[in-house]
Amino acid sequence: xxxxxxxxxxxxxxxxxxxxxxxxxxxxxxxxxxxxxxxxxxxxxxxxxxxxxxxxxxxxxxxxxxxxxxxxxxxxxxxxxxxxxxxxxxxxxxxxxxxxxxxxxxxxxxxxxxxxxxxxxxxxxxxxxxxxxxxxxxxxxxxxxxxxxxxxxxxxxxxxxxxxxxxxxxxxxxxxxxxxxxxxxxxxxxxxxxxxxxxxxxxxxxxxxxxxxxxxxxxxxxxxxxxxxxxxxxxxxxxxxxxxxxxxxxxxxxx
Amino acid sequence: xxxxxxxxxxxxxxxxxxxxxxxxxxxxxxxxxxxxxxxxxxxxxxxxxxxxxxxxxxxxxxxxxxxxxxxxxxxxxxxxxxxxxxxxxxxxxxxxxxxxxxxxxxxxxxxxxxxxxxxxxxxxxxxxxxxxxxxxxxxxxxxxxxxxxxxxxxxxxxxxxxxxxxxxxxxxxxxxxxxxxxxxxxxxxxxxxxxxxxxxxxxxxxxxxxxxxxxxxxxxxxxxxxxxxxxxxxxxxxxxxxxxxxxxxxxxxxxxxxxxxxxxxxxx
Ligand SMILES: Nc1ncnc2c1ncn2[C@@H]1O[C@H](COP(=O)(O)OP(=O)(O)OP(=O)(O)O)[C@@H](O)[C@H]1O
Ligand SMILES: [Mg+2]
Numbered sequence: 191x192x193x194x195x196x197x198x199x200x201x202x203x204x205x206x207x208x209x210x211x212x213x214x215x216x217x218x219x220x221x222x223x224x225x226x227x228x229x230x231x232x233x234x235x236x237x238x239x240x241x242x243x244x245x246x247x248x249x250x251x252x253x254x255x256x257x258x259x260x261x262x263x264x265x266x267x268x269x270x271x272x273x274x275x276x277x278x279x280x281x282x283x284x285x286x287x288x289x290x291x292x293x294x295x296x297x298x299x300x301x302x303x304x305x306x307x308x309x310x311x312x313x314x315x316x317x318x319x320x321x322x323x324x325x326x327x328x329x330x331x332x333x334x335x336x337x338x339x340x341x342x343x344x345x346x347x348x349x350x351x352x353x354x355x356x357x358x359x360x361x362x363x364x365x366x367x368x369x370x371x372x373x374x375x376x377x378x379x380x381x382x383x384x385x386x387x388x389x390x391x392x393x394x395x396x397x398x399x400x401x402x403x404x405x406x407x408x409x410x411x412x413x414x415x416x417x418x419x420x421x422x423x424x425x426x427x428x429x430x431x432x433x434x435x436x437x438x439x440x441x442x443x444x445x
Numbered sequence: 446x447x448x449x450x451x452x453x454x455x456x457x458x459x460x461x462x463x464x465x466x467x468x469x470x471x472x473x474x475x476x477x478x479x480x481x482x483x484x485x486x487x488x489x490x491x492x493x494x495x496x497x498x499x500x501x502x503x504x505x506x507x508x509x510x511x512x513x514x515x516x517x518x519x520x521x522x523x524x525x526x527x528x529x530x531x532x533x534x535x536x537x538x539x540x541x542x543x544x545x546x547x548x549x550x551x552x553x554x555x556x557x558x559x560x561x562x563x564x565x566x567x568x569x570x571x572x573x574x575x576x577x578x579x580x581x582x583x584x585x586x587x588x589x590x591x592x593x594x595x596x597x598x599x600x601x602x603x604x605x606x607x608x609x610x611x612x613x614x615x616x617x618x619x620x621x622x623x624x625x626x627x628x629x630x631x632x633x634x635x636x637x638x639x640x641x642x643x644x645x646x647x648x649x650x651x652x653x654x655x656x657x658x659x660x661x662x663x664x665x666x667x668x669x670x671x672x673x674x675x676x677x678x679x680x681x682x683x684x685x686x687x688x689x690x691x692x693x694x695x696x697x698x699x700x701x702x703x704x705x706x707x708x709x710x711x712x713x
Contacts, residue, residue, distance in 0.1 A: 439536040
């Protein structure tokens with residue numbers, strides 16, 4: 191019981207401490223809110239625009255999640271191809287690295303031109319493009335470094351390749367996969383917002399941020415940032431929950 | 446009597462960056478049905494390689510492996526294998542690990558029967574109460590015992606064991622030797638036992654094969670069918686002592702040591 195309480199309380203205390211520190215810094219330096227809004231400025235912003243936060247927050251959230259899901263499917267497939275075939279790994283790796291190295295901010299206008307007017311599609315596309323790389327790398331490494339001893343247990347019984355993948359390779363790779371998924375979650379948010387801000391189309395928290403900028407409503411801008419952080423935390427911990435369910439075995443007892 | 450395991454002129458080399466590394470050289474072994482054959486030899490001479498060839502996990506460069514009068518070209522489900530490195534699937538409980546072969550090998554057992562069999566075997570090797578633990582919660586020796594259960598859970602008729610008791614203390618090991626005899630009495634199988642413990646080979650096997658150093662070939666075959674073998678005391682009879690002496694001597698030759706040297710790490 192005590193342990194559970196501690197698990198929830200520790201991060202909460204940390205967040206409160208952080209907010210207090212933030213408030214304190216702004217107060218000590220007497221910063222005006224166009225330089226740096228303080229947490230106490232944010233409350234009125236949320237109170238005033240709460241319905242916009244819900245609408246735009248939802249738009250940002252679902253497009254991020256869809257992009258992420260596509261990244262999981264596509265990233266896992268690419269990872270499997272590279273994990274199982276040395277040749278494919280050698281062939282695809284430089285391509286993937288190169289693709290990943292392109293700053294996505296430069297890709298946004300290109301995408302926006304190709305699929306003109308398809309705002310949701312474009313946003314999902316960028317969220318996907320920015321987040322699939324760590325997943326495919328993790329899956330390919332997890333599969334290609336599978337110790338032959340593991341495979342031999344089933345192989346010696348005449349198991350098919352598919353059975354070996356399903357019963358050994360896949361579960362063994364799950365911890366790496368979830369590690370990458372945690373990174374991908376934050377990346378997908380960056381992707382969604384990039385589209386919303388670089389190529390404004392009146393949707394998502396990025397749009398709310400923009401309108402804060404245009405109207406010199408600085409507390410609103412900061413409130414958007416915090417809302418984004420909140421969504422990021424939310425998704426992150428959903429992934430952590432899934433990890434506990436599907437790869438909880440990888441957590442070693444401490445001590 | 447038919448030979449259930451037949452290894453005919455097997456030669457094998459690993460391909461390494463420094464060219465081929467010959468490991469087995471024209472090896473011949475035959476094991477009659479129901480017999481246990483122990484293989485001893487210097488470390489790194491190719492014993493684990495031999496087990497993989499018999500299990501069909503690798504194909505020999507030359508020569509043939511036959512099981513049940515059929516040439517082995519790929520792994521088969523009638524073989525049970527206890528690996529030198531007893532890897533357990535960390536995401537499964539010990540019982541689920543032991544039952545793994547039953548998920549692969551076709552069988553008519555119900556879920557309950559499978560579980561019962563798994564629990565029975567675990568109890569037999571002294572792992573009662575650990576069925577639902579994770580492998581990471583077990584000691585190395587305990588994992589090795591569980592891996593032995595996994596090797597025999599599907600009632601294979603050929604059992605290949607690669608130093609199955611290597612990580613065990615002397616007392617547990619002797620317990621398990623007796624368990625092996627009990628098991629064989631219950632469900633007979635033909636076995637290949639790789640070991641570095643000469644007493645183990647004498648106590649458990651019907652014949653002991655001494656391999657020469659790498660590349661390994663059959664250097665010596667010793668028939669060790671002793672009277673009244675299920676009793677551990679049999680190891681201390683003069684007959685057994687004689688055999689142990691001979692085997693020790695052969696090992697020394699295999700290691701390339703001078704004859705008559707007394708130092709010996711094997712017989713502890
Ligand atoms: N996959 C491999 N690739 C290249 N060389 C290998 C490979 N596996 C084993 N070898 C080499 O083959 C030789 C025999 O290995 P093996 O594992 O069969 O020995 P062993 O008799 O089982 O030894 P030990 O008693 O120490 O277990 C060793 O010299 C080893 O370095
Ligand atoms: Mg070995």
